[in-house]
Amino acid sequence: MNVKNIFSQFKEGLYKTRKEFANKLGYLFSNSKDKSEFLDKLEELLILSDLGISASTEIMNEFQQINFREYKENNFIFFKEKLKVILIDILNSTAPNLKIDEDRMNIIMLVGVNGSGKTSIAGKIAYRFKNLNNNLIMVPADTFRAAAIQQLKILANKVEVEMVNTKEGADPASVVYDGINAARARGKNIVIIDTAGRLHTKTNLMNELEKIKRVIQKEADDCSLEILQTIDATMGQNAIAQAEFFNNSLGISGIALTKMDGTAKGGIVIAIKKELSIPIKLISCGEKLNNLYDFKAEKFVEALLD
Amino acid sequence: MFANLTDKFQRIFKKIKNKGKLNENDIKNCLHEIRIALLEADVNYKVVKEFIDSLRDKILQEKISESLSPAQQIIKIVNEEITLTLGSKQNDLNVNPSPPTIIMLAGLQGTGKTTTAVKLANYFRKKGHLPLLIATDIYRPAAIEQLQVLGEKTNLPVFSMGKKESALNIVKAALKYSSQKNNDVLIIDTAGRLHIDDKLMNELEEIDENIPLQEKLLVVDAMAGQDAVNSAKVFCDKIKISGIILTKLDGDTRGGVALSLKKVLGVPIKFIGIGEKIENFEPFRPERMASRILGMGDVLTLIEKVETAYSKDELKKLDRKMRNHNFDLNDFYLQLKKMKNIGSVDQIMDMVPGFNHLKNRIDVTKLGEREGELKKIEAIISSMTIEERENPSIINGSRKKRISRGSGTQLSDINRLLKQFYQIKEMFKKKPKLKNFSFN
Numbered sequence: 001m002n003v004k005n006i007f008s009q010f011k012e013g014l015y016k017t018r019k020e021f022a023n024k025l026g027y028l029f030s031n032s033k034d035k036s037e038f039l040d041k042l043e044e045l046l047i048l049s050d051l052g053i054s055a056s057t058e059i060m061n062e063f064q065q066i067n068f069r070e071y072k073e074n075n076f077i078f079f080k081e082k083l084k085v086i087l088i089d090i091l092n093s094t095a096p097n098l099k100i101d102e103d104r105m106n107i108i109m110l111v112g113v114n115g116s117g118k119t120s121i122a123g124k125i126a127y128r129f130k131n132l133n134n135n136l137i138m139v140p141a142d143t144f145r146a147a148a149i150q151q152l153k154i155l156a157n158k159v160e161v162e163m164v165n166t167k168e169g170a171d172p173a174s175v176v177y178d179g180i181n182a183a184r185a186r187g188k189n190i191v192i193i194d195t196a197g198r199l200h201t202k203t204n205l206m207n208e209l210e211k212i213k214r215v216i217q218k219e220a221d222d223c224s225l226e227i228l229q230t231i232d233a234t235m236g237q238n239a240i241a242q243a244e245f246f247n248n249s250l251g252i253s254g255i256a257l258t259k260m261d262g263t264a265k266g267g268i269v270i271a272i273k274k275e276l277s278i279p280i281k282l283i284s285c286g287e288k289l290n291n292l293y294d295f296k297a298e299k300f301v302e303a304l305l306d
Numbered sequence: 307m308f309a310n311l312t313d314k315f316q317r318i319f320k321k322i323k324n325k326g327k328l329n330e331n332d333i334k335n336c337l338h339e340i341r342i343a344l345l346e347a348d349v350n351y352k353v354v355k356e357f358i359d360s361l362r363d364k365i366l367q368e369k370i371s372e373s374l375s376p377a378q379q380i381i382k383i384v385n386e387e388i389t390l391t392l393g394s395k396q397n398d399l400n401v402n403p404s405p406p407t408i409i410m411l412a413g414l415q416g417t418g419k420t421t422t423a424v425k426l427a428n429y430f431r432k433k434g435h436l437p438l439l440i441a442t443d444i445y446r447p448a449a450i451e452q453l454q455v456l457g458e459k460t461n462l463p464v465f466s467m468g469k470k471e472s473a474l475n476i477v478k479a480a481l482k483y484s485s486q487k488n489n490d491v492l493i494i495d496t497a498g499r500l501h502i503d504d505k506l507m508n509e510l511e512e513i514d515e516n517i518p519l520q521e522k523l524l525v526v527d528a529m530a531g532q533d534a535v536n537s538a539k540v541f542c543d544k545i546k547i548s549g550i551i552l553t554k555l556d557g558d559t560r561g562g563v564a565l566s567l568k569k570v571l572g573v574p575i576k577f578i579g580i581g582e583k584i585e586n587f588e589p590f591r592p593e594r595m596a597s598r599i600l601g602m603g604d605v606l607t608l609i610e611k612v613e614t615a616y617s618k619d620e621l622k623k624l625d626r627k628m629r630n631h632n633f634d635l636n637d638f639y640l641q642l643k644k645m646k647n648i649g650s651v652d653q654i655m656d657m658v659p660g661f662n663h664l665k666n667r668i669d670v671t672k673l674g675e676r677e678g679e680l681k682k683i684e685a686i687i688s689s690m691t692i693e694e695r696e697n698p699s700i701i702n703g704s705r706k707k708r709i710s711r712g713s714g715t716q717l718s719d720i721n722r723l724l725k726q727f728y729q730i731k732e733m734f735k736k737k738p739k740l741k742n743f744s745f746n
Contacts, residue, residue: 044351047345047351048350048351048532049532050348050531050532050533052346053342053345113557114416114418114554115415115416115417115554116416117415117416146451146452146453146455146456146459147448147449147451147452147455148448148452150447150448150451151446151447151448151449151451151452153448154447154448155447168455199554199556199557200557200558201557201558232416232527234414234527234530234531234533234534234537235527235529235530235531236348236529236530236531236532236534236562236563237346237347237348237531237560238348238529238557238558238559238560239529239531241558241559242529259415259416261500262414262500262501262502262533262537263501263502263533263536264531264532264533265532265533268531
């Protein structure tokens, strides 16, 4: 797939967000009569974008030191550049994006709270790697939600990849066990595991995920394991708690930010990265199978501010 | 529920609790902390602003009453303000005097519309209605099947026509069908949609224009952030939403969206979803939610729940036992079973003043949580003699061994059970107030 193409789509998807943010930024800057008014407006903008009080306060502090008059005269490019640098700084990560190790089995497990978009993104990831000539199998470990298995089956058929069969109520860990063995037997190099949505506060359900992880480690200890947590871009500060709990339980390797096609600003990504240092790896922006993009801090912030 | 906001407020008030008088600085600090707490709770920025302004005025105007400490007065004012923002009274659903009553659920993707539809149908069935669920999500893969499966499991009828017909046509056909089957409440489950998706928003408008809807309910995720107000506004503009259902309140979300939506939209919150089970669904009580946010516990909701689970006689008996401290293992087991019907022990603890602190220290909250735990407890208790159940203090090492063999459990299970039992007993001793609301 053409990298340039991916980015232009990514930008297009973010267009609404970007326009709103940039417009507000310009307005914010040119209509403030003094520093305190400007900082008030900056706070409003950041909070309304779901950055959260902690990240917002840190950003505000950086602007506290600035001689406001000087900046005003030099127009808001300086200001924008400074904001950009701060945001990129928070978002930057040394962790690689989602990639496939050619020498061994790759297991991608999706976890997250109810309704955050796990099954949809499972389909999108399958679509991406299928097009890169991989041999995939999908594992419906959400045996709890009514018709979740059928939903994944429909997506698997659409993408033309296999899915392990199971039925509602089956033990998710044993479905995963079957999935790994089926993958081995059929020579698959990628296993995508869709799990049931669960609130991070439900201890027994979190234990169930830990059990699945243990099965993976036992049955495929040589695999490359990627545990991705889906975070809904419309979520507020509770997403930080979600990420924290899932990370403590499982060790999250990355976040997939979903539902970026609405008007939510997705600022929660910045808060999560700042608070927990969990890298954001994927961004989903639309309902089509190809609406999935690698997350890049610079481009994300650029698309947001340009 | 709302745990963090509650904690915050409690911390703030702890700071000022012991002061006889508050100076201007105290009030400023207090307002500052409340503001941060509300923003962290995802209350909309603009709502917080208004809230704090009106709070400041109130606090300054308020005459210092002799009977209350300044901290108590601020608690009172904050409580009043939150209640005011949430809406002042409970809002019931409109039921059509000449059936059927038609209710449409709408909302963003993944907010819990389908689950809510089934819960709502069950709510009406319990009230003696004959509900019919209508599956109109013709877009998301297996969405119709999801509703069908849930309908089958809960024995509720589901009307569907597959994915070929338009949503409006499905509803029209369902109307015809329901008149033959005498269904008096029709609940339309619609596809999740973005508020900026004009095509799908038109679909809702089309149903609204052609079908006489008694209620148009917006399903909102309680974990939603600042944008919730924006999307909800568009839904309101397009189809004039009549009420809101807040879902996923069983997590630890601070649920600030509850405060925002009522204020910004002027639309009442009617129900809340508090768990994955069909009965984890209840009417929204603004005045109670406020005291819950403040950490005062939702005593009223508890009374109601306890009342439906226990008969008056049972309550009297339990109360007598607690008062006389002869609450034994038989009662313990009975309570556990009852509590399971009411909700998780955790939920109940949240609602009782003082207990929400206590519960962090003891593992009693884990009791109802694990599947099978109750069975284990049942096995252990039934392996005890009558004497042991009534007077657990006689259970020594050799008795424990016998019970463990008899029940097929580990000694550690028995020890844990006894520990939990004593903890609960101790709690009841310390909290004689419990009886005040156990049968009012």
